[in-house]
Amino acid sequence: MSFEIFVMQVFNGLSLFTILVLMALGLGIVFGLMGVINMAHGELMTLGAYATYLTSQFFAMHLPALMDYYLIVAIVVAFCVTYVFGYALERGFVRWFYKRPLDTLLATWGLSLILQQAYRTIFGAQEVSLPLTSWLTGAWEPVEGIQLPLNRIFIIGLTILVAIGVYLLLYKTRAGLRSRAVTQNRAMSSAVGINTDRVDATTFALGAGLAGIAGAVFTMIGSTNPGTGQLYVIDSFIVVVFGGVASLFGTVASGFLIAQSQTTLEYLMSGSMAKVSILLMVILVLYFRPSGLFSSKVRS
Amino acid sequence: MKNFRLTPETSAHLALAVLLIAVLPLTLDSFWLANMGKYLAFAFVAVGVVLMWGYCGILSLGQGIFFGIGGYAMAMFLKLEASAPELPDFMVWSSVEVLPLWWEPAKSFTATIAAILILPVLIAFPFSYAIFKKRVSGVYFAIVTISLALTMTVLIVGQQGDTGGANGITDFRTLLGLNVISEASRTTIYFVEVALLLIITTLAAVLLHTRFGKILIAVRDREDRVRFSGYNTAMIKAFVFTVAAVLSSIGGALFTLQVGLVSPTLIGSVASVEMVIYAAMGGRLSVTGAVMGALIVGLMKSYLSEQFPQTWLFFLGAMFIIVVAFMPNGLAGAVQSVFRSRSSGKERA
Numbered sequence: 001m002s003f004e005i006f007v008m009q010v011f012n013g014l015s016l017f018t019i020l021v022l023m024a025l026g027l028g029i030v031f032g033l034m035g036v037i038n039m040a041h042g043e044l045m046t047l048g049a050y051a052t053y054l055t056s057q058f059f060a061m062h063l064p065a066l067m068d069y070y071l072i073v074a075i076v077v078a079f080c081v082t083y084v085f086g087y088a089l090e091r092g093f094v095r096w097f098y099k100r101p102l103d104t105l106l107a108t109w110g111l112s113l114i115l116q117q118a119y120r121t122i123f124g125a126q127e128v129s130l131p132l133t134s135w136l137t138g139a140w141e142p143v144e145g146i147q148l149p150l151n152r153i154f155i156i157g158l159t160i161l162v163a164i165g166v167y168l169l170l171y172k173t174r175a176g177l178r179s180r181a182v183t184q185n186r187a188m189s190s191a192v193g194i195n196t197d198r199v200d201a202t203t204f205a206l207g208a209g210l211a212g213i214a215g216a217v218f219t220m221i222g223s224t225n226p227g228t229g230q231l232y233v234i235d236s237f238i239v240v241v242f243g244g245v246a247s248l249f250g251t252v253a254s255g256f257l258i259a260q261s262q263t264t265l266e267y268l269m270s271g272s273m274a275k276v277s278i279l280l281m282v283i284l285v286l287y288f289r290p291s292g293l294f295s296s297k298v299r300s
Numbered sequence: 301m302k303n304f305r306l307t308p309e310t311s312a313h314l315a316l317a318v319l320l321i322a323v324l325p326l327t328l329d330s331f332w333l334a335n336m337g338k339y340l341a342f343a344f345v346a347v348g349v350v351l352m353w354g355y356c357g358i359l360s361l362g363q364g365i366f367f368g369i370g371g372y373a374m375a376m377f378l379k380l381e382a383s384a385p386e387l388p389d390f391m392v393w394s395s396v397e398v399l400p401l402w403w404e405p406a407k408s409f410t411a412t413i414a415a416i417l418i419l420p421v422l423i424a425f426p427f428s429y430a431i432f433k434k435r436v437s438g439v440y441f442a443i444v445t446i447s448l449a450l451t452m453t454v455l456i457v458g459q460q461g462d463t464g465g466a467n468g469i470t471d472f473r474t475l476l477g478l479n480v481i482s483e484a485s486r487t488t489i490y491f492v493e494v495a496l497l498l499i500i501t502t503l504a505a506v507l508l509h510t511r512f513g514k515i516l517i518a519v520r521d522r523e524d525r526v527r528f529s530g531y532n533t534a535m536i537k538a539f540v541f542t543v544a545a546v547l548s549s550i551g552g553a554l555f556t557l558q559v560g561l562v563s564p565t566l567i568g569s570v571a572s573v574e575m576v577i578y579a580a581m582g583g584r585l586s587v588t589g590a591v592m593g594a595l596i597v598g599l600m601k602s603y604l605s606e607q608f609p610q611t612w613l614f615f616l617g618a619m620f621i622i623v624v625a626f627m628p629n630g631l632a633g634a635v636q637s638v639f640r641s642r643s644s645g646k647e648r649a
Contacts, residue, residue: 035439037439037442037443096625097624097625100628101438101439102353102359102438102439102442103624103628105359105361105439105442106573106576106577106580106620106624107620107621107624107625109573109620110616110617110618110619110620110621110624111617111620111621112617113613113614113616113617113620114613114614114617114618114621116613117611117613117614117617118614120610120613121610121611230570234443234446234447234450234569237443237447238443238447241440241443241444270458271458272454272455272457272458272459273455273458275451275454276451276454276455276458279447279448279450279451279454280451282447283444283447283448286436286440286444287430287431287434290434290435290436290440
């Protein structure tokens with residue numbers, strides 16, 4: 001493998017990494033806080049992708065002059081739509097299952113089927129793809145022979161921004177402090193006056209919003225269909241479990257590790273064998289470190 | 301047989317036997333009977349899920365793996381018999397010229413049956429014992445198993461030439477010279493299936509009434525206390541997981557025989573989650589309920605996907621949610637509570 005190809009290969013891995021990390025951050029926060037496995041998380045990502053699609057349609061129809069900047073608006077819209085939807089979902093659905101984590105898994109799976117069907121009914125079964133904005137077409141060529149597509153650079157930057165944002169939110173604000181307190185000890189937090197119901201709802205909504213951003217990012221590297229989210233949800237779970245639940249750094253690191261090994265192995269062997277080796281490797285690592293690679297020492 | 305009483309449980313078993321042996325064959329035409337046979341293949345999986353999840357608290361979302369082992373082992377045997385002395389058609393299409401080594405056992409019927417019964421044990425037991433020994437349980441175990449189911453389908457789809465890829469394996473003709481496509485032989489397969497199923501449900505019910513059955517419940521409710529009492533809970537859980545795996549494998553083999561097809565989508569992650577719902581629908585604490593659950597969900601899927609081809613996933617999803625939210629013990633639980641309130645009413649009167 002020549003150096004140029006290697007660099008571009010790593011770079012391609014980074015775009016899978018961005019999706020996985022954005023998805024896994026949301027999943028991980030929710031799982032850490034509430035012990036809830038949300039199988040419909042992938043459908044929240046799809047929702048974000050469709051929100052992005054609708055925004056671009058709106059711009060194309062009403063504001064063609066600003067078409068170049070629809071993406072910025074769309075990312076915000078995707079976040080807001082999924083945030084609100086996630087909030088409603090937690091209040092109206094998920095919170096009834098907190099006492100029964102295994103049942104939540106099945107109930108949210110049922111929900112994901114309903115959402116997929118809803119997308120199919122509303123948007124049709126065929127894929128929708130979005131026009132690439134002009135300022136993101138083309139590639140940056142830092143050295144002769146290495147071409148780094150601009151849109152990938154953009155989504156990597158965006159992901160880093162979001163990850164830093166989530167870090168600041170969780171570790172530097174009162175809301176984040178409350179959320180972490182509930183994660184560590186729900187009963188005690190409640191006793192000192194934290195409204196745990198509200199923390200649950202906002203945290204779940206935040207996780208959903210992150211999935212929405214993942215959806216917006218996804219539209220830049222692939223076409224969306226009603227089943228898109230389902231392809232990513234199990235992978236994101238693997239990232240969360242591999243990195244260690246409730247560890248922000250672990251999630252990012254394991255997302256990077258899994259995405260990079262996936263793309264690198266794909267280069268060396270067939271795509272399916274690459275996937276199989278990754279999954280087996282993850283299971284093997286989990287055997288030796290059942291609570292994840294970078295698990296924080298929290299008393300359970 | 302001292303003090304033989306007709307408990308509600310025994311009567312449920314008898315009613316199930318009458319339904320499967322007499323009522324269905326007498327009232328349904330051979331097409332529908334074959335369909336029933338297809339749904340009953342999932343009943344084997346569901347009985348395993350009742351033992352494993354309902355009584356021992358282990359939620360596996362990877363039962364499709366073992367369903368697939370049984371299904372593919374049977375399919376490989378049937379395919380070799382159908383295409384002998386040539387190679388199977390899909391191998392020819394992918395220009396595979398020599399029969400892969402791991403297909404060799406599929407030439408012998410004995411080896412095939414052994415693979416259906418023993419391979420799941422060889423895989424399920426060491427894997428689950430290692431995992432349970434590490435005290436990985438609950439949702440983690442569910443995620444590990446669902447990702448294994450995903451791995452298996454990816455592997456099968458990827459190895460087109462050896463496995464038939466995404467299309468699976470189909471186009472069978474005979475089983476040991478017996479035609480498997482004709483209606484008469486499908487009816488025979490149905491009765492063999494029912495006989496096996498009734499034996500297994502009886503054994504499962506008996507198992508749950510032994511001391512071992514009580515320990516299972518104890519492991520489900522307070523595993524640490526059972527461990528402190530000196531039991532090797534990892535061994536108990538691995539045993540139950542293995543039993544469930546073998547039952548799934550038998551179900552898979554019968555499915556292939558009955559339907560004449562096995563493919564990755566039938567055993568993948570989505571299908572594996574559905575298999576749990578069969579048991580949840582019927583009642584995760586009732587062996588007979590699980591069989592009825594498999595029949596009812598199967599029928600509803602066929603009916604809904606025919607009547608509402610565009611929107612039937614709405615109904616399937618809603619069914620998942622309703623069963624989990626409002627009927628934690630499924631149909632059997634609902635029936636039981638009706639009977640219980642009636643009998644307690646009698647006592648009061």
